[in-house]
Amino acid sequence: MVELLSLPPEIPSAQNMKVGASKFCPGCGHGIILKSLAYVIDELGLQERAVFGCDIGCSLLSWNYMNVDTVQTHHGRTTPVIYGVTRANPGTVGIAYMGDGGGLAIGAQHLVNASVRGENMLILLCNNTNYGMTGGQMSPTTMPGQITETTPYGRDCETTGKPAKGAEMVASIVDPGKSFVARSTVSNVRKLRATLKKALTNVANGGFSFVEVLSICPLNWRTNNKDTFGRLAKMEEFFEVKDFVVPEGLN
Amino acid sequence: MTRTKIVLAGEGGQGVQSVAKILVEAGYEANKEILYIPNFGVEQRGGVSIAFCQIGDEKIGEPRFSKGDIVIMLSDRAIERCQTYIDKNTVVIYDTSVCHTKPTAECKEIIGIPANQIAHDELSVRVFNIIILGVIIEATKVMPIDYVKSAMEHALGKKFDKKPELRELNYKALECGMKLVAKSQCV
């Protein structure tokens, strides 16, 4: 009889144990971001203050991922639902989770106005350069030349414009005194967690935070492990990974 | 059931809605049933401004009526717009010193008054609309003058406090308007 050595998986308490394996595709970046977020919520002791909202699109599969009160909304509408909550119940640490489509296309007006008004919330945007759930269409952040279902011959920037740079746009319109704006990546989980910690600390202090995380979509990209991370590296060259705006006193 | 249906129309800026508000406030204070709809369009200023006022003794039913008991028109465009509110029972009043055209509709009575001219020559152009208020009160006899004066106090009290002579000027305008109708009805 062989005795199996089993170790319980390490799960942060802000992550919902009961759902078991996540519903994301194998190799998806969402799990990395969400787990990092849950760890940071634990670390900062924000579980009771946090409210998590998710969009339609792949991010909707996170509707029961977190072990905090959560709400799944409509495409692009996570931002207004969450600032609706934080406006009505100040002290809430509101987190709106969305993809590049939800943040930069269908919900872009909410991103712009929440940034300008300095809504007390974190907008966390997972940028995997395509619409995943609907089958891999071009999104605002699709890379030049990238093949998607609606750019089968590669994204032509002459007719579709250049990829949208969310963090740069948000950085240019926020109040730098109370806003944290950064771009991070799933290729460096340690730094991702550090970035999310700054972002949530700023929200817990009453500020506005925006974090765009460069992520991966091997299913729609049709890439193996090596090519997936190769492409992510190219994205990191195109989309600068750094803290764009850091309010004084944070760090 | 007694109900007086009043249409007051003029150019934006003539003070049509301000006068209508004083009129209906006075009616409310006099314990009448009131329904007042200001006409409003897309633009904030300009265009023909129309006030639909109903003053009655019992609860008012229809919010908008098809024919007025009294229709006051203070510009050529207002005359054109208001034809539809006039029928054989309507008393029509228009300002002869502003309008170049004369209302032609078949109606109970047409009264032409040079209110703007009088305001300019004898009082002040700024009380033109108060002369019109006097005209309406006399033509409809819808409530005692005291309620109107107290509603004027309510609306213009702050201005009166700053410049007490304004109160006298406005009262004069009100009486002037009332006399204009009385005179024209004697003719």
Added chain:
Amino acid sequence: MVKKLIEKDTKMFLTGNEVIAYAANAAQAEFMYGYPITPQNEIMHTWCKLLPKTEAGFLQTEDEISAGFSTIGGILAGKRAFTATAGPGNVIMQDAMSMAEMMRIPFVCAVMQRGGPSTATVIYAQQETNLTCFGGNGEGFRIVYSTSGHQDLYDYVIKAFNTAWKYRFPTFILADGYQGKMREPVMMYDPATRGITMEPTPAQLRAVGKIGVDRDANHLRNTFNLEEELMEHLEGYQKDFDEMAKEVAEYEEYRAEDAEILIIAHGIVARSAKTAIDALREKGIKVGLFRPITIRPLAVEPLRNAVKRSKQILFTESANGQLARIVLEKIYGLTTPYSTLYKMGVGVTGDDLINKVQEMISSSQVVA
């Protein structure tokens, strides 16, 4: 807790938009989210002007999409929150209303109808009846009160908050630009003095109790994996809706008992009908009114009885038969003939109806 403005009965002379703001305060509404569109702007103007006294909250959003969804956020956070809109704003707010329908969120919205389709007029219409009842990609699990003046606005705004929170269906005050902009007297009161207690508004996000100790985390969603799972859910909603209808459906009859001609009208057009009915009755013509107060759900039995009693019916609306379509479905099988007087986006006057009824009489042998 917001501060109440009206403690003892107070008669006031206001515009309808102002009345709605006062009524929302009387109902202890705590937060308004809003976006400007004529003719409902003065609701939020008044709400904002009163904020220092009421200590309530307000957010001017970037559009009606946001106004709708942030209202949902406020409600989920446990506040008695509401919004208001009109016309094209009502169109784009359907996104949020649809979500409220799916998630059984007690969404309260005042709709001040203006002309349509599209921009049309900013003035008046009854053309958002269908949209307000059945907008969105769903089944119309909504409660819609159609008011006909300022006292109605005050009474039913208060009622709408309680209906919404009690039955958890989106609830609407369906009024119009005339009601919003016109002035008439209204009696304001503290609902408590009428024996009305406001329903509690528990939070679902940051709900009471420590997660993992007192309760599990709430995971609210409107997505379903399986078709059958969805249908099962919606069948439950339908059952709740039918049960609710028995308690909520309201109507008004005016001189309808012996009416040979029954006018069916809602909202402010019903008032013009009363003016016409009084004038026609003086001439000995037996006319009456059936006015649905809840357009959705309809008071079906009283409606059918009133129609059965009459010899002819007359639908009249400031729209092209939007109410009539809803009513006709519910009086299926009855054979009473009907006529129509529809004025799209234009007010119906008493004279309009008097002429129409006389025309109906002269062209028919049914009524002598």
